[in-house]
Structures are given as C-alpha cells and as structure tokens.
Amino acid sequence: MRKFSFARRSFVGALAVSAALLAPVPDAAAQTRLRVNYIPIFDVTSLFVAIDRGFFAEEGLTIEPTPSGSGAAGIPGLMSGGYDIMFGNVISTFLAQQQGFDLRIIAPGVKLVPAEPEGSGLIARKADGIKTGRDLEGKTVAVNARNGVLWLYARAWVKKTGGNPDKVSFKEVAFPQMLDALRGKQLDAIFTVEPFFTNALNDTSLALVERPYRAVQPQLEAGQYLTTAAFLEKNPEIVARFGRAIIKGVEWFNQNKTSPDAHRIIAGFTRMDPAVVAKQTLRTMPTQVDLAELSKTMGLMKEHGLLKSDVDVKAMVAPSIVK
Amino acid sequence: MSTGPARQASAWAAFTRTRASGFALIVLCLLLWEVSTRLGWVVSDNFPPFSQVLVAGAGGLASGELLQVLGSSLYRMLAGYVIACVAGVAFGLVLGMSRLLDTLVRPLIEVLRTLPSPAIVPPLILFLGVDDALKICIIGLAAFFPVFVNTFGGVRSVDETMRLTARTLGLSASQTLRKIMLPAVLPSALAGMRISLSLSLVITVVAEMISGASGVGYFLNLMQYALRADLMYAAIIGVSAAGYLLNRLFLAAERRVLHWHPSARGDAP
Numbered sequence: 001m002r003k004f005s006f007a008r009r010s011f012v013g014a015l016a017v018s019a020a021l022l023a024p025v026p027d028a029a030a031q032t033r034l035r036v037n038y039i040p041i042f043d044v045t046s047l048f049v050a051i052d053r054g055f056f057a058e059e060g061l062t063i064e065p066t067p068s069g070s071g072a073a074g075i076p077g078l079m080s081g082g083y084d085i086m087f088g089n090v091i092s093t094f095l096a097q098q099q100g101f102d103l104r105i106i107a108p109g110v111k112l113v114p115a116e117p118e119g120s121g122l123i124a125r126k127a128d129g130i131k132t133g134r135d136l137e138g139k140t141v142a143v144n145a146r147n148g149v150l151w152l153y154a155r156a157w158v159k160k161t162g163g164n165p166d167k168v169s170f171k172e173v174a175f176p177q178m179l180d181a182l183r184g185k186q187l188d189a190i191f192t193v194e195p196f197f198t199n200a201l202n203d204t205s206l207a208l209v210e211r212p213y214r215a216v217q218p219q220l221e222a223g224q225y226l227t228t229a230a231f232l233e234k235n236p237e238i239v240a241r242f243g244r245a246i247i248k249g250v251e252w253f254n255q256n257k258t259s260p261d262a263h264r265i266i267a268g269f270t271r272m273d274p275a276v277v278a279k280q281t282l283r284t285m286p287t288q289v290d291l292a293e294l295s296k297t298m299g300l301m302k303e304h305g306l307l308k309s310d311v312d313v314k315a316m317v318a319p320s321i322v323k
Numbered sequence: 324m325s326t327g328p329a330r331q332a333s334a335w336a337a338f339t340r341t342r343a344s345g346f347a348l349i350v351l352c353l354l355l356w357e358v359s360t361r362l363g364w365v366v367s368d369n370f371p372p373f374s375q376v377l378v379a380g381a382g383g384l385a386s387g388e389l390l391q392v393l394g395s396s397l398y399r400m401l402a403g404y405v406i407a408c409v410a411g412v413a414f415g416l417v418l419g420m421s422r423l424l425d426t427l428v429r430p431l432i433e434v435l436r437t438l439p440s441p442a443i444v445p446p447l448i449l450f451l452g453v454d455d456a457l458k459i460c461i462i463g464l465a466a467f468f469p470v471f472v473n474t475f476g477g478v479r480s481v482d483e484t485m486r487l488t489a490r491t492l493g494l495s496a497s498q499t500l501r502k503i504m505l506p507a508v509l510p511s512a513l514a515g516m517r518i519s520l521s522l523s524l525v526i527t528v529v530a531e532m533i534s535g536a537s538g539v540g541y542f543l544n545l546m547q548y549a550l551r552a553d554l555m556y557a558a559i560i561g562v563s564a565a566g567y568l569l570n571r572l573f574l575a576a577e578r579r580v581l582h583w584h585p586s587a588r589g590d591a592p
Contacts (some may be wrong), residue, residue, distance in 0.1 A: 037453075040545055040548060040549075041548070066453070066536050067536050067541070067545075068453075068534060068535075068536065069531075069532055069533070069534075069535060069540070069541055069544030069545065073444070073445075073448060073453055073533065073534035076445045076446075076448035076449055077448055077452070077453040077534075079449065080448055080449045080450070080451075080452055080453070081452070082448065082452040082453035082454065083453065174547070175548065176368070176369060176547035176548060176550075176552075177369065179367070179368065180367045180368075180369055183366075183367075195550055199368060199550070270548065270549050271545055271546065271549035271551065272549045272550060272551075273549075273550070273551075276550060
C-alpha cells in the first residue's frame, strides 16, 4: 500500500513539473525569437551581417540561425513550424506554392548584377571544345539538384544556343564533388557556383564554356527569404521588422563588401578560411524584390515543365519590398 | 633446429597472428594515402594529404570543436539506441511468446523495416519538427530491427525443456519471464544490440547530413562546402575511433553479463 501511494505521488509530482515546464512563459520585454533556416552559402550573407551589426537587435528580434546541409529539410521544416523563416531558392518556392503550400516572400535575397563579375558558370574540359548548347547534346552535365535553379537555367541556355535540352543528360552531383567527376571524365560539363567555380577555373585543363544565368536572365533573382502565409498573417509586425533588418544588412554589406569585417562575417558562417573568402566574387545584394524577374523565372519554369500553370507572384510578395 | 628462411617464415606467421599485424596494415594504408597525394597520383580538393588531416585534427581537438561535434552526435545516437534496445527486446519477447500478437503485429514491422531513412525524413519533419526528436526517431527506427529480430529468434529457440521445467516447478508467468526466458534470450538479444550499435552510429551521421544543424553529419557537409576536406576527414576518423571504442566497450560489458554462458566460458557445444 505504501509503495503504491509513493508511486502515485511521484507520478503526480512529475506531471506537475512537466506542466509547469510546458506552460507558456510570458514574453520578456520586446525581444522576439525567430528561427531562421539557411544553407551555409554566400547568399545568406545579409542575414549574418544583420545579426553581427546588431540590426536585428535594434528591431527587437533575436535570430536563431538554424542551418541545414541541404534544401530537403527547408520547406517541410517551415510548414511544420520547426522554422519561422527560411532562405529559399526561387524554384523550390514556386514549386511549393503550386503544390498548395502557401508561402510568402518577405525579404530580398540574391540577384545577379550585370555590371559585376559573376561567380557561376558551365565549365568543361578544354580538350573537348564545348562551346554551345548544341555541343552538349548527348553529353552529361552536372547540376546540384535536378529540377533546381541551375538545371533550369542550364536547359534554357542549351535551348538559347541552338541545342535541344531534352537531349542533354543532367546528373545530380553535390558541388564539392563536381570538379573531381569532371576531371575523372565521368561527366562532360559542370554548372557550378562559388567557391568551387573559382577553384575549377584555376585548373588549366578546364575552360569556362558560358555563364548560363547571365546569358539567359542577366538580372535573375535566385533566392529570397520566405515564411508561411499563416505566420505572416499572425505576425505582420515581426515580419516587417525582420525585413527592415535584412535590408539594413544588405545596405551595410554593399558598402563594405571588401572590408575585413565582411570577410570575417562570411568566414564565420561558412567556416571557410577568411583568406579564401577574400578571393571570392562578392556580389552587390538587392534591397528590393523584382517582380518582373520572378515572373520571367516562372515563365521559364512553365516552359520546361516544372510548373503546370501560373503562380500568383504578386500576391506572394509583401508590397513593402517590391521594386 | 630451423635456421634462416624457415625461422623467418615462422616469425612472420607468428606476427600475422597478433593484433599488431592488423594495426600495421592500417598504418600501411595511411602511408599509401600520404604518398599518393604527395607524389601527385591523386589530385583533388577532396583528398588532402593524411599529414594535413592529422594537423587539422589536432587543431580541432585543441579547440574542442571535434569533441563537441562528436559528443553531440553520440548523445543523439545513444538516445536512439537505448530506445531501440528497450523496444526491440520488449517487442521480441512479447511477439515471441504470443503467436496471436505475432500474427497481428509482424506485417507492420516488416513494412517499416524496409523504409530507407533518407526517404522518410521529409514526412517525419512534419510530425517531429527539425530538431533532435526527428533524428532520435530515425536512429531508433533503424536500430530497432536487429534487436527485435534477434530477440524474437532467441525466444523461439528457447529449449522446450526449460519451459516445461518452469511449469513443473509452478512458476508464475512473470517468474518464468524473469528466471527462465530473459537469461535464455539474453545472448541473442545482446548479439542484436551489438549489430545495432554500429548501425546506430551510421544512421546518426546520415540523418544529420540530411537534416542536421549540429553533429558529425552536418559538420561533414559543412566542411566540404567550406573547402576544409582535412577537417572533414579528421571528423570521419573521430567517428571511426568512437565506433571502435564503443564496440570494444560493448564486448567487454557483454563478457561480464554473460559470464555464466557456455559461449563466454569458451566451452560452447
């Protein structure tokens, strides 16, 4: 009998403690925590600049940057509430929207700038003499993800330069492995980005074929910050504050791109050697989202079979950040 | 009296039988690695010289980062592993002893067994979120099956004589379980747990590579993108070492627990 009542008391005690722990804690002051998902690539520099320079703190936000190694966890994580905001690429965003995940674009991400050097491109072995999309027919090209932004623009470039993209075979290879596969003759061309792009060009047996992004859509906007429509509806103020902080981060970065501070920040979240960061092509980042460019991308997605119908781009983007 | 080549041949034979010869083979492979990179046989950003890996590893240990990364993974791994062992033994016992439950539950288990972890991550995220719960669930799911299968097999192969003896002696169900079944099933269950141990480590790293923000798997990915292949290999070696140590610890514990069993005493039938 005594044993039983001790067990019962412990159980009730445990229940009480758990209830206390799970009860919502009243918010302290105005600091709101936001979990932001990202992949450790240069594109999310504005996020880390804004954290480092205190722009988020000024807006009363504490950011919990939560990385993923790949994009697979991003949108499911956002939908399940594991993340509040994420950095996503435009293709995945539109694909998710078409499948019924209601997403909103809340801050600008990355954009090509015609006047600046561009750190991505198609690279092939010099000896093969590949120059146009036609030359790629019957050959294998590596992209990091099929149905992704590199895949789409590689196909668009092939089409533009007289080739049939359906006759080009695309293989999924992670960026760090692309160069080895190309040198080992397992592929004929790779479409790669920084820092692997600069590395590849250092190899004299390889040659740059073309920069498909620049050739097809010189002002392409490849990535933006997203959240769910539900989150935006519940927290419009917080989302607006996030957007403002990001834009301040962008402005600071654009003015201080070549400074040691900028290199330190980037080396911090990518874990790259700061000396290597200093050698990279760091592009100016956009302060607004360009609907025209998003629509062009959407058009390409439809042309190459990724989208069945139009997505309402205008409705997806917060008006305050539209160009 | 054997002299010259005959004596050398037997010394060599004696050496290959010692554990040192296994380590010598590993050292030889590492030398090959070093030489192949220094002499330019293999050129790749992803294949630094072994000496560079050692230097990076020393740095990583000194800064505490490698240990923190490994520790983070080991925590998740052990959590998933313990859950899998408890569940595996429980299910193995129950389904082994009850034909009715076995017929009912087994098909479900067989279906779950063949699900590959990378494929189930996105749907699991919707239910479990993106943090440790997700990874621990994946690890537990993978590690469950060897323990379950082995325990189940152990139960089914318990000598009928022992069961009848228990009945003759008038033992209750729980007494039979504790005094007859569990000791009889223990060797099989432990064999399953040992398989699950290395499996758990592998799955932990894989799960972290797919959806991790910390731990070895995420670190491996991150270092590849950061062009720090040397740190990546240092972490891989760390995982190997951890796996080896865990296995040896398990074997030592197993010998202790099964000291009464013929197989441990060395006079198994």
